[in-house]
Amino acid sequence: MIEQLTQLETDSDGGELFELRLFVTGASINSTRAIENLKHICETYIPGKYSLEIIDVYQQRTLAESEQIIALPLLIKKMPLPQRRLIGDMSDTVKVLKGLGISH
Amino acid sequence: MSLEFLENPAVPLHALPKTRTGIIGLDEITRGGLPKDRPTLICGSAGCGKTLFSIEFIVNGALSFGEPGVFMSFEEKAEELALNVASLGYDLRKLQTDKLIRVDHVHIERSEIEETGEYDLDGLFIRLGHAIDSIGAKRVVLDTIENLFSGLIDQSILRAELRRLFEWLKEKKVTAIITAERGEGTLTRHGLEEYISDCVILLDHRVANQISTRLLRIVKYRGSVHGTNEYPFLINEEGISVLPVTSLTLEHGVSSERISSGIVALDKMLEGKGFFKGSSILVSGTAGTGKTSIAASFADSVCKRGERCIFFAFEESPQQIIRNMHSIGIDLQSHIDGGLLKFHAARPTLNGLEMHLVSLHKIIQDFDPQAVIVDPITNLITVGSVSEVKSMLIRLIDFLQARQITVMFTALALSTIVSEQTDEGVSSLVDAWLLVRDIESNGERNRGLYVMKSRGMKHSNQVREFVITDGGLNLVDVFLSPEGVLTGSAREAQQLLDVTGVALREHAVTRKDREIERKRLVLEAKIASLREEFESVQDDLNKAYIEDELRKEVMEKNREQMTKNRHNEQ
Numbered sequence: 001m002i003e004q005l006t007q008l009e010t011d012s013d014g015g016e017l018f019e020l021r022l023f024v025t026g027a028s029i030n031s032t033r034a035i036e037n038l039k040h041i042c043e044t045y046i047p048g049k050y051s052l053e054i055i056d057v058y059q060q061r062t063l064a065e066s067e068q069i070i071a072l073p074l075l076i077k078k079m080p081l082p083q084r085r086l087i088g089d090m091s092d093t094v095k096v097l098k099g100l101g102i103s104h
Numbered sequence: 105m106s107l108e109f110l111e112n113p114a115v116p117l118h119a120l121p122k123t124r125t126g127i128i129g130l131d132e133i134t135r136g137g138l139p140k141d142r143p144t145l146i147c148g149s150a151g152c153g154k155t156l157f158s159i160e161f162i163v164n165g166a167l168s169f170g171e172p173g174v175f176m177s178f179e180e181k182a183e184e185l186a187l188n189v190a191s192l193g194y195d196l197r198k199l200q201t202d203k204l205i206r207v208d209h210v211h212i213e214r215s216e217i218e219e220t221g222e223y224d225l226d227g228l229f230i231r232l233g234h235a236i237d238s239i240g241a242k243r244v245v246l247d248t249i250e251n252l253f254s255g256l257i258d259q260s261i262l263r264a265e266l267r268r269l270f271e272w273l274k275e276k277k278v279t280a281i282i283t284a285e286r287g288e289g290t291l292t293r294h295g296l297e298e299y300i301s302d303c304v305i306l307l308d309h310r311v312a313n314q315i316s317t318r319l320l321r322i323v324k325y326r327g328s329v330h331g332t333n334e335y336p337f338l339i340n341e342e343g344i345s346v347l348p349v350t351s352l353t354l355e356h357g358v359s360s361e362r363i364s365s366g367i368v369a370l371d372k373m374l375e376g377k378g379f380f381k382g383s384s385i386l387v388s389g390t391a392g393t394g395k396t397s398i399a400a401s402f403a404d405s406v407c408k409r410g411e412r413c414i415f416f417a418f419e420e421s422p423q424q425i426i427r428n429m430h431s432i433g434i435d436l437q438s439h440i441d442g443g444l445l446k447f448h449a450a451r452p453t454l455n456g457l458e459m460h461l462v463s464l465h466k467i468i469q470d471f472d473p474q475a476v477i478v479d480p481i482t483n484l485i486t487v488g489s490v491s492e493v494k495s496m497l498i499r500l501i502d503f504l505q506a507r508q509i510t511v512m513f514t515a516l517a518l519s520t521i522v523s524e525q526t527d528e529g530v531s532s533l534v535d536a537w538l539l540v541r542d543i544e545s546n547g548e549r550n551r552g553l554y555v556m557k558s559r560g561m562k563h564s565n566q567v568r569e570f571v572i573t574d575g576g577l578n579l580v581d582v583f584l585s586p587e588g589v590l591t592g593s594a595r596e597a598q599q600l601l602d603v604t605g606v607a608l609r610e611h612a613v614t615r616k617d618r619e620i621e622r623k624r625l626v627l628e629a630k631i632a633s634l635r636e637e638f639e640s641v642q643d644d645l646n647k648a649y650i651e652d653e654l655r656k657e658v659m660e661k662n663r664e665q666m667t668k669n670r671h672n673e674q
Contacts, residue, residue, distance in 0.1 A: 070231075087256075
């Protein structure tokens with residue numbers, strides 16, 4: 001399950017582009033919650049300024065090693081730098097925003 | 105704890121299946137290894153050898169037992185790990201390309217991670233599962249999983265997940281080692297022992313009197329008997345070796361074969377045959393009585409028979425001993441060159457007693473000698489108490505006798521008085537005890553040698569004078585004189601005196617002989633003269649007799665003539 005949710009049309013206000021990768025495990029509770037929560041946060045705070053890649057680690061098990069994955073769900077903010085790693089079901093919006101470096 | 109276990113690995117029915125670690129000694133203590141398909145906890149403070157222990161478990165599994173293994177490192181990177189164990193001769197990179205080992209470094213950086221709610225450690229599970237499946241691993245090491253506690257905040261999630269992990273490892277049918285840091289008053293800092301309850305091994309690194317000893321103890325081993333003592337272990341260039349502190353079973357075989365002591369006269373004191381093969385011999389004496397010379401002489405004779413010998417020197421360097429022994433005509437260098445003699449010199453303070461024992465074991469196992477010399481055991485007292493030294497020597501003797509190795513110890517006696525016990529109290533353990541002591545008289549010191557005891561043979565009860573000459577060692581009968589036992593120059597003087605006596609006696613004898621001869625001559629002369637006298641008397645007597653005869657004859661003739669004449673006249 002790799003979903004490519006790209007919403008790059010509205011690249012108008014010159015803001016930075018968020019390149020996000022979310023690692024999940026199938027359809028576990030934490031995973032579905034994380035996807036939901038993250039999508040909601042992105043749509044609310046950085047609409048149109050992000051690309052989100054959702055990866056099921058079960059399907060791509062070699063990624064677990066190469067991406068240094070331990071805890072899941074894991075969100076890696078590739079861009080903008082610095083890279084950040086967020087784990088959990090993304091239910092703590094304040095922490096997610098802090099982790100992504102979004103001021104609200 | 106019996107050494108026979110390795111030779112006879114027949115596991116009784118229904119016994120807990122075990123996985124051999126291949127670590128020397130550990131499989132004996134655990135009677136076969138770690139519990140198969142279960143996790144084992146190895147805990148200990150920093151630098152006590154946990155990582156090495158677990159890497160050896162993995163490498164041995166891959167190389168010796170055909171069981172591939174996964175090493176998941178939470179501390180060291182794969183390259184660092186490979187570099188660290190390269191000194192032990194393990195080529196991790198090659199093992200990885202051969203798909204025998206998989207090393208996975210888990211990097212966790214607290215500052216890079218933000219926790220945003222509920223999570224689990226599925227990533228770790230997937231990662232580990234993938235590693236296991238990719239090479240068909242039977243062994244897994246998690247070193248040190250506790251690092252997760254510093255990387256993640258939510259301890260309750262972590263604990264639940266770890267519990268799940270260990271259960272999962274069991275389901276995966278892998279034998280796992282989980283290492284953990286030792287905590288204050290607890291086995292592990294984060295209480296991992298709560299989750300892993302099948303087998304817990306504690307490693308310790310203790311320093312007493314500035315001497316470090318590594319110790320291993322099996323805290324718990326569910327479903328199996330195991331040794332409960334603290335076992336010292338050694339880390340050297342060949343990895344870890346644990347020394348099972350063997351219980352003295354006194355079951356070792358004995359030999360009635362005899363071997364020479366290297367001193368002909370000493371053999372004569374021992375029924376003319378020498379020591380029993382595989383026996384233990386103690387040579388004790390005060391300083392400078394030639395204990396090392398006796399030992400070297402023994403080593404020399406062993407090597408001359410073409411057998412191997414190890415000389416453990418705790419006092420002098422090998423070069424020093426070789427030089428010194430050269431002066432008494434013993435050439436040890438040629439035996440070293442010939443590969444029959446091996447010196448192992450170390451200061452006793454190099455490491456603790458137990459470590460010495462472990463290293464002795466290892467060297468003996470590697471070289472497989474027929475005879476071993478420890479010179480001197482007294483120096484070991486500097487690194488341990490008397491009872492510790494004694495227990496170490498008991499175990500050493502036990503080990504050597506089980507292998508039929510003859511051992512000669514030398515011990516320095518501190519007092520000149522012959523005590524019934526040596527300082528280490530080993531005299532009751534050894535089979536033969538030679539005592540070399542100073543005999544001081546007439547302003548000189550000489551050496552006297554006794555056989556204090558020698559089990560199983562008639563031995564001389566006499567004191568012999570022990571002389572060291574350019575040509576080697578010898579024993580000389582002491583002289584018993586009215587003044588007592590004579591040694592050294594007094595003995596030589598007595599010997600001279602005796603030679604003089606002989607000469608004098610011989611002289612006296614010849615004078616008496618001559619006198620007798622003279623008397624005989626005189627007597628013979630007398631006899632001759634008497635015979636002459638007798639002959640002259642005899643002659644006289646004969647002369648008278650013949651005259652009478654002649655006269656008678658003449659008168660007869662005259663009468664006849666006269667008768668004739670008268671007839672003619674008629």
